Amino acid sequence: MTESSGRILDGASRPEGRGAGTSAPRNAEPLEDRLAQTAAAWFRDLQARICTAFEAFEPECRFEARGWRRPEGHRLQGGGESRLMRGAVFEKVGVNVSHVWGIFSEQARGQIAGAAESGGHFIACGISLVAHMWNPYVPAVHMNLRYLRTRSAWFGGGSDLTPTFPFEEDTADFHNALRAACDTYRPDAYREFKEWCDRYFYLPHRREPRGVGGIFFDDLASGDAEADFAFVRRVGEAFLDVYPRIVARRKDTPFDETAREQLLVKRGRYVEFNLVYDRGTKFGFQTDADPEAYLMSLPPLVRW
Secondary structure, three states, rough: OOOOOOOEEEEEEOEEEEEEEOOOOOOOOOOOOHHHHHHHHHHHHHHHHHHHHHHOOOEEEEEEEEEEEOOOOOOEEEEEEEEEEEEOOOOEEEEEEEEEEEOOHHHHHEEEEEEEEOEEEEEEEEEEEEEEEOOOOOOOOEEEEEEEOOEEEEEEEEEEOOOOOOOOOOOHHHHHHHHHHHHOOOOHHHHHHHHHHHHHOOOOOOEEOOEEEEEEEEHHHHHHHHHHHHHHHHHHHHHHHHHHHHHHHHHHOOOHHHHHHHHHHHHHHHHHHHOOOHHHHHHHHHHHHHHHHHHOOOOOOOOO
């Protein structure tokens, strides 16, 4: 998992009154989690379908898959598959899945909910996607869905759009798709998760948002894990429906070097956020996961 893939308890990330996840049974072993197995299988299926949809835009290029796994005896077990494509429409796009378990470092245990109570044991799985486009008029996009279990268990994730040149039509379509997914969960979900996204994907040192937003959620543990997982799946399906439509609409828009230059500067903001603020990047370092996977979100070219 990469961008935004771990819940670090910083005190500001959770709306007031939200729970910290449902407790796992006291006699449950973190390595035996049926929901994690089911979620991981669905994340792999979504990865395959997204890659197929993105490859349809590329006349020649295809995703290259690379599996990763830590050696036996390492504190992190399991692994993942990173898929990366560099094409004529997608300058760089990564679609990664992982399913890992093990023991957090001593430093991380105090920052991840329930990790101290579980003796550092955890299990996590998820899908993370970031696309950086050649054409400055096609927005960059991020999507992440995940499940994490320590002494507690919860889902998290979301998706957000980062255009260099915002179009109201694209922004409205993107938000409407996510709103429809949220409305199936509970009436106030879209408002809450949109506001959370606006707070999270903000660069305080620049005093500006990263993009035009989307949704972001964490601590998703309503007491009905099946309903929570169903919502997570709807978010993934909403993304798969709406983003290819935006790409198709903008990919052939003419652009000049000035527009391209503005795109590269905008990407600098993306780098600043991911290396300074993003909790998922920190989660990757804390779990000693594959750096090529959790740094996948960085763009291929950038300018300040």
